[in-house]
Amino acid sequence: MFESAEIEHDIDKTTFEERLPQLRTDILNAQFELLEAKSFPVVLVFGGMEGTGVIDSLTNAYTVLDARHVIASAFDKPTQEESERPRMWRYWRELPSRGEMGVYVGAWYSAPLTGRILGKSRAAEFEQELENIKRFESMLAAEGALIVKFWLHISKDEQKKRLGKLAKRARTSWRVEESPWGGSKRYKQVKLAAEHMMKVTGTDSAPWITVNAANRYYRGLSIATTILNAINARLAQTGHEAPVSAPVSIPAINSQTVLTALDLSRQLEKEDYKKQLARQQDRLNQLLSKKKFKKRSLVLVFEGNDAAGKGGAIRRIIQYMDPRRYRVNQFAAPTDEERGHPYLWRFWRRLPRQGDVAIFDRSWYGRVLVERVENFCSEADWRRAYGEINDFESDMSDAGAIVIKFWLTIDKDEQERRFKAREETGYKRYKITDEDWRNREKWDEYASAVCDMVDLTSTSNAPWTLVEANDKYHARVKVLKTICERLEESL
Numbered sequence: 001m002f003e004s005a006e007i008e009h010d011i012d013k014t015t016f017e018e019r020l021p022q023l024r025t026d027i028l029n030a031q032f033e034l035l036e037a038k039s040f041p042v043v044l045v046f047g048g049m050e051g052t053g054v055i056d057s058l059t060n061a062y063t064v065l066d067a068r069h070v071i072a073s074a075f076d077k078p079t080q081e082e083s084e085r086p087r088m089w090r091y092w093r094e095l096p097s098r099g100e101m102g103v104y105v106g107a108w109y110s111a112p113l114t115g116r117i118l119g120k121s122r123a124a125e126f127e128q129e130l131e132n133i134k135r136f137e138s139m140l141a142a143e144g145a146l147i148v149k150f151w152l153h154i155s156k157d158e159q160k161k162r163l164g165k166l167a168k169r170a171r172t173s174w175r176v177e178e179s180p181w182g183g184s185k186r187y188k189q190v191k192l193a194a195e196h197m198m199k200v201t202g203t204d205s206a207p208w209i210t211v212n213a214a215n216r217y218y219r220g221l222s223i224a225t226t227i228l229n230a231i232n233a234r235l236a237q238t239g240h241e242a243p244v245s246a247p248v249s250i251p252a253i254n255s256q257t258v259l260t261a262l263d264l265s266r267q268l269e270k271e272d273y274k275k276q277l278a279r280q281q282d283r284l285n286q287l288l289s290k291k292k293f294k295k296r297s298l299v300l301v302f303e304g305n306d307a308a309g310k311g312g313a314i315r316r317i318i319q320y321m322d323p324r325r326y327r328v329n330q331f332a333a334p335t336d337e338e339r340g341h342p343y344l345w346r347f348w349r350r351l352p353r354q355g356d357v358a359i360f361d362r363s364w365y366g367r368v369l370v371e372r373v374e375n376f377c378s379e380a381d382w383r384r385a386y387g388e389i390n391d392f393e394s395d396m397s398d399a400g401a402i403v404i405k406f407w408l409t410i411d412k413d414e415q416e417r418r419f420k421a422r423e424e425t426g427y428k429r430y431k432i433t434d435e436d437w438r439n440r441e442k443w444d445e446y447a448s449a450v451c452d453m454v455d456l457t458s459t460s461n462a463p464w465t466l467v468e469a470n471d472k473y474h475a476r477v478k479v480l481k482t483i484c485e486r487l488e489e490s491l
Contacts, residue, residue, distance in 0.1 A: 001195050003258045003464070004250075004455050005153035005210045009218040011253065016217035023224050024064045030231045031101070035069055038099035040144040040234060044227065045104050047113075048152025049190060050181055051162035052213035054105055057152065060220050061103060061227070071096050074105040087111075088136060098144070108133050109197060116193045117181050126193075130200040141205035141245075146234050148246040149206060150223060151198060152213040156187045195460060199390045202456070204383035205245050210455060222250045245383060249452045257451045258466060264411055267471035277473075280480035281320055287487040288321070288357070296490065297352040297401045300359045300483065303369070304408030305446075306436050307418040308469045310361055313408065313479045317359070326357035331366070343367060343385070344392055354400065364389055368453050373445045386456040397461035402490045404483055405462060407450060408469040412443060 034042065044061070048054045058072065073094045082090045088108065096102035106113075112129040115121035121129075137147055154162070163183050166172040176183060181190055198208040209226060213219045230246045268276065287293065300317070302310040318326055329350045338346045344364055352358035368389070372382040393403050410418070422432040439446070458464040465482045469475035 001198055001455060001458055002153050002191070002210060003458055003466075004451060005212045006155050007212065007256055007258065007261050009212055009215050009254060009256055011215050011217040011221060013217060016221060019221060020064075023221070023228065027064045027224060027228050027231075028066060030228055030235065031066055031069065033235055034101075034231055035099045037235065040146055041096040041098050042101040042227075042231060043096065043104070043140060043145050043147045044101065045107050045109070045147070045149040046152070047106055047109055047150070047194075048211075048213060049154055049159060049187070049194075050179055050183055051159045051166070052152035052154050053216060053219065054152055056216070057150070057213075057219060057223055058103060058105060061223065064224055065101065069099070070101045070103055072103045072105075073107070075107065075110060088132075095140075108136065109201075113193055113197055114180055117186055117189050126196075127200070130197060134201050134203060134206075137201065137206040138203065141203075146230060146246060147206040148227060148230050149202075149208045150211050150226075151194060151208050152211050152219065154213050156184060158214050159187060160184045192460060199387075199394075199459060203387055204380060207246055207248050207383075207386075207456075209247065209250060211250065218253060221253050225251045225253065248383065248386070249448075249455055257447070258454050259409055259447055259450060262409055262466055262468050264409065264414075264468050264470040266468045266474045268473040268477060270473065273473035273477060276477045277316060277480070280477060280484060281316065283484045284317070284480060284487075285320055287484060287491065288325070290491055292491040293487075294355040295400060297354055297399075298357040298483075298487070299352065299396060299401050299403045300357065301363045301365070301403070301405040302359070302361050302408070303363065303365050303406070304467075304469065305410050305415055306439060307415050307422070307432075308408035308410045309472050309475050310406075310408055312472055313406070313467075313476050314359055314361060316476045316480065317483070321357070325355065326359060327352070328359045328361060330361045331363070343381075344388065347392070351396065351401070364392065365453060365457075368457075369446065369449050372449050373442055386453075389457050390459060390462075393457075393459070393462040402486060403462040404486050405458075405464045406467055406479055406482070407454065407464055408467045408475060410469050412440070414470045415440070 034040075046054050046057055062070065062072070071094060075090065078087075078090065091104075091108050094102065094104075112121070112126055112133070116123075116126040141147060163176050163179075167176040198210075202208040211219055211222050226247060229251055233247075288298070300314075302314060304310050314328060318328065327350070331346070334346065347360075347364045350358060350360070364385075367377060367385040368382050371377040396403050419432055419436060454464045454466070465478075467475050467478050
């Protein structure tokens with residue numbers, strides 16, 4: 001869930017100051033329109049790793065808003081009065097009215113998250129608290145509230161650097177000394193707990209938006225632009241339409257994404273490829289033959305650009321495998337029977353038994369890719385799907401499945417070259433259709449959907465591996481290496 005949040009963004013002070021005046025004007029106009037309409041409240045929740053500048057973000061938000069109509073709240077240890085009432089009571093008291101904005105640092109997430117990070121609460125207790133929060137936010141959304149939740153993220157190295165600077169300054173050292181989560185010592189625990197929190201409570205009506213906080217100017221522009229777009233989208237709504245939810249990702253501030261960050265020039269020479277391929281195929285078969293694997297299963301998911309080489313990669317995986325122990329699944333448009341069941345039903349039916357391998361050439365991610373881009377389902381359907389998919393994959397992992405997901409990426413020029421080669425090759429001609437050419441017209445829309453998919457569904461139990469596939473040799477070897485490494489870690 002943090003892939004995009006660890007990509008460097010070079011926004012300098014000059015660029016920030018150039019964009020800020022217009023952004024401030026636009027946000028104030030939206031805020032006053034919100035106040036005049038009094039049709040819904042706005043709930044903004046800020047959380048993040050220590051050292052990400054959560055408080056600074058709150059301060060910056062105030063610089064572009066009319067503070068008279070904003071309620072800002074932070075919640076420390078409950079007072080005696082608060083302790084004598086249900087836990088959520090103090091949050092209820094601070095909710096904004098229609099037309100106003102409520103800004104919360106940590107809010108109802110602070111206590112459960114801190115308890116889990118410090119080991120003071122069990123997994124079951126943490127889970128129950130998150131479910132209670134999810135129901136609370138669902139109720140707010142049903143009452144019309146626009147909920148936007150930001151999680152500010154930085155890498156472990158960046159956190160160490162920042163906390164070190166704070167510790168050296170007399171006026172800021174207390175922030176490190178009184179750190180509730182123990183600074184970078186508990187970085188991994190914080191990341192895992194936050195990931196689970198976001199997975200459970202990130203819903204279509206109250207999604208989490210991960211923000212790269214390494215660059216303060218990028219952080220500020222991202223947060224402000226996201227708030228502006230969310231409010232304007234809801235204000236523009238007319239009639240009896242379902243409320244517009246918060247965006248699922250940061251609006252484009254610059255051209256850097258998890259896809260553009262890939263180095264598509266990576267390649268292998270043919271002889272090197274042959275040696276590495278054989279080595280990794282042997283390695284894979286040995287791992288699948290281990291006694292420990294008989295109590296596990298392997299689920300491989302392949303998505304990617306058209307003609308990116310998914311089929312070629314799959315063929316190299318199964319080349320020397322026992323055909324009785326694997327199944328390659330491919331999915332076209334749903335049948336009438338499949339349409340009569342929940343969306344994930346047809347995928348549930350193809351999950352492997354213990355000791356077996358299931359390979360999905362295209363998968364349940366069609367809901368948030370092609371169905372989203374081509375409007376084959378409603379916006380509510382694909383927004384809801386991120387959470388449903390995470391639950392689905394968690395169920396697999398809890399049952400012992402090792403879930404590995406690949407997105408194969410090629411650039412537009414390479415795709416065109418491969419399309420033309422298919423048209424000119426008799427036995428490959430069936431692979432190219434008019435629809436493939438038509439999809440190229442929506443290249444940017446698909447790229448945006450892919451980035452959202454990676455950010456919202458790449459988890460510790462089912463991570464995405466992005467594969468540079470302009471060179472097929474490199475792609476095939478990377479796929480096999482990744483599978484072997486995950487199996488070695490899991491067995």
